[in-house]
Amino acid sequence: MNNLKEIINKINELYIIKRSKYLVLNNKGNYITTDTSKGGKAFPLNDYIVQRHLEGKATFGVFSTKRASKFICFDVDVKDDLKAKWTTYKVVHSLTEIGVPDNYIHISHSGNKGYHVEIFFNQPIENYLLKEFYTRVLNNADLLDIDYGAVEFRPTANQGVKLPLGRHFKTKGNKRCWYVNYDKRLEPVRSYNYILKIEQMDSRVIYDILVREKDILLEEDVIEVDKAEEYIEQKYKPLPIYKQNIDKEETVEQIENILTNGLSMTGTRNNSLFKLAKYFKWKGLSREQTKQELLNWMKWQDTRLYTSKWDICLKDIEHISTYVFANDVQLTVEKSEVVITYNEILQVIQTCKSKNEKLLAYCMLIHSKRYSNQSGVFYMTFEQMAKASGLAEKTTRRLIKKLVEINAIDIVERNQKQEGTHKKKPNKYKVNIKEEKENKQIFTIDIENENYSATFSDCVIYLIERKVLKVMLPRRQYESIVV
Template identity: 65%
Template sequence: MFKNQNIIQKFNQLYIIKRSKYLILSDKGNYVTFDKKKYENAKYLTDFTVYRHLEGKSTLGVFATRRASKFICFDVDIKDIHKAKWVTYKVHHALMELGVPKNYIHISHSGNKGYHMEVFFSEPIENYVVKEFHSLVLTHAELIDIDYGDVELRPTAEQGVKLPLGKHFKTKGNKRCWYVDYDKGLEPVRSYNYILNIEPVQSATIYDILNREKDSLLEEEVIEVDNTDDYIEQKYEPLPSYKQNVNEDETIEAIEKLLSEGLPMQGTRHNSLFKLAKYFKWLGLSGEQVNQELINWMEWQDESKYSMKRKDWLKDIEEIVEYIFLNDIQLTVEQKEIEVSYNEMVQVVNICKSKNEKLLAYCLLIHSKRYSNASGVFYMSFNQMATASGLVEKSARNIINKLETNGLIEIIARNQMVTKKNGAFETKKPNKYKVNIQTKPDSNVFKIDSELEYKDSFNSCMVNLFTTDVLKELLPRRQFESIVN
């Protein structure tokens, strides 16, 4: 008999906002909706309902109100267990990149092969804001309209979500939906007490993330612009990914320390392998080479610092490498200070004819300084180019071809198709580029703050690096006037 009243109260605190409407999955495997507004005899959700959920007598699901919710659940509904696992990792990674600290992200089995990923709020958040946040995360994780499943938003006022720690009576053996450990390959945490350590994130954090990102990812309005000299207010905008905080555990120094010293403690094996895989890929190794380097590294690790059997961690390495190369996951080598030099911009100005060519070249130059690998190669999607420059994707595509023709960039890889195991087309990888700009010591530089908390622009860089007289000599009249004005 379940007697821990603290756990019942934790359920009340985290999950329950509406007691007049809820779901019950009976031990027969049937869902029943209790709705006081529709059925006068329906009972309210009580502590006894939660008690029966924890006892495994019936399973509880909750709704949001028509106005707000206490939490967001990313319902990973994917039949293939491996894809479900990797999509869960992608959503988790996207949440952290956007600014949700890891200790506020909680994952549980949904009952079948999927997962529920939840973030709880200190104060209820309006449903339309929760919906925007859900869209932002899926966009950031590149999971919009995937063809092998869904990552659905739950709960809403109309669609409830089944709560963890109960039983899923539609599965063989009526499996209990435990929370899982992200650092241990989503292994179940077979303890009710996990929930007692869950704390909600400050609701202001969610609003701050949306306010920072919505212009580029949620409400972006792009104006079609002819590639002409008289378009005078074309500003460079920082990409959303530039604004992320630098993860101190993923600096080159930290990863090389991990490489030489090994696993620091139990529960870090999976994340360590993931970081090292990104590092080896950044160095330019192939997928096969990365796989072998990770195996070599694991062979000398202290076995007291991980519990997984050899055949299991070999499989985990294979899946990590496949995921990183399939999705082109990059190691973000975030320099503390990015500088664009006078010499570099002279080359941009001399090589590129129109202002939009100069603008896109400037965006590529900054992106390469932040995200290129040890060989100077980086990838940048046309969507990122459009977001950074303000150009529409069609214009960016046309200009890229011109920049390649005039030699300012080299396209290392383009139109790389990703196929499924049966050979069918699945998707395309972003193109990979290298900027062919000579760099040399230069005291005349335009410094860019690492967090890009500023209203910077291509124009600002130009007027900071060049005097008015020099600009007048370098640029056509209309370009000069648009920049100086």
């Protein structure tokens, strides 16, 4: 290798973000973790160690930091060679289908079995976002639960991944892990120079994909109640990590901390701007006002924490503010504890006629308290209504019409098309149940899942005396609630 130094520099650029901790593959094919932060005589991961890796004298792997990574690896761990290739093709197809340009997708042989499908970024991306991206790609490829192997997420702070172009000492002949040619049935590219052609993708591509995919998960073809009989349930089931555009790392308090204290680490500028844009929209600001607030915030950030030129920052602010408003991206903060007041449950009982109407209104009230924006508006799919109430989807579609007629709820927005698709978003609702300023009688619900119906009877009985209920409700309704 005449250009050894150049190749070492490229590995540093693409793969290495943490030098104090790395993997060493011994001659028996077992990995040992070296962590210089814990003391001892080991050296940090340096150029000499990378050179030994390339020369085949030792094999090393890398970890991410606790917060972020410079690349993502889909580790196809499948023993059967044909199935491994087929799985790798499915991963690549899913990546391109979801929006990753194919020239940024690179594949190498993992050595013992399977392949590494990798994408590299020009700025580090937080691990929880990469894990979310990985889950979405695998779900799209139908590879989340396979019985012939696994496609694993790498690297993490605790699970490293082997560097390419080294030898795997457990294989016959100490097989070298070359990059492979996707267009030639994954044949090895027996050249170290391949790595020099790899380019890092703009991190904003992943960021935009995650935003778009979260929105798509909220889509639902809206069908008129009269045609509910013809409704065909969608095959795709959103994973818990995607539900309602919720991100457990994303709270009002966390975003307000970003607003007050600014950037805390490199590689988070775009993510912070996007969170702030959603926050300003949630507060009721217009697109132009949001854009101005983002600009004001950006002006006082520490320039040591971002490398982009100012004109790029301005373009990003324009892009983010436009995207958030054009796609109606919401800041939706989940609550794990909900309080129902006496006045609220009384309105549910008095306004709604049938027990199922009461039950669905109650469930939508809880859902609104968990997920609504500052104006009380929230998304709720018919599938979520069914899960929350225990009723059939067909029934919830029929009941929604009745709840609107009696003014228990408003449909704030319906039949809105998802930008760039033929599909429609789920309706937006607002519950017309008012909470009094002073409510001494309250019922607290600790939310463990999306089924709210189990607490309905307990809430009613706790807040309203039985003798009062007996007067208010038809006999069968009273008995179904009390008994």
